[in-house]
Amino acid sequence: MINILVLCTGNSCRSQMAHGYLNQFTDPEKIRVYSAGIETHGINPGAAAIMKEDGISIDHHTSNHVDEYVHVNFDYIVTVCDHANENCPYIPSKNAIRLHHNFFDPSKVKGTEEKRHEAFLRARAEIKEYFKRFVEEYQLA
Template structure:
């Protein structure tokens, strides 16, 4: 069993979208996916809605603090924002591959509903492409 942790600041948007896509791309594989934040902000409704548009529900996800997973030995720890990468507490996982990619945070946009939707769509597509490549590179076969 491989354990994957996706880490963001508030575990509400980007890490939740990534969590949803990793589960989708690795469905049926011997993998456990976790997402967490260095804070917890709850699931962002815009993130849940934009994922539903792509046929993936993250409604059942919870917003978790990284400390909740200190007992798990992760194979991959992926930070999806600079703040989490710079402020991440020590995670004691032997030989974990640590990856980082800073994704745009659509939850920070103030604007019309159309502008917000466009921002969430842009973030979702960037995250989807990155994690599709991640799965292709590290989970061949």
């Protein structure tokens, strides 16, 4: 079994969307996906709604702290925001491939509902494309 961890600050938005796409792009018989934060903020309703628009439900996901997974030996650890990358505690995974990409944070956008929706669309598109390429590049499909 290949274990992938997606790590963000609060495990509420970007890491949750990435988790949803990784579950869609990979075989659950071969790949186990985890997402976590260096804090826990709960699932962002905007993230859940924008993923649902693309046919993926993350409503059942939970917001988890990275310390909950110290027992898991990860093959890939992907940080999806600079804050988590800079402040992440040591994760003792032997030989894990560590990747980082700072995705746009739609939860920080204020304004009209339309403006916030556009922000979540932008983030979703970036995350979907990145993780589609990730799965292809590392032959995880």
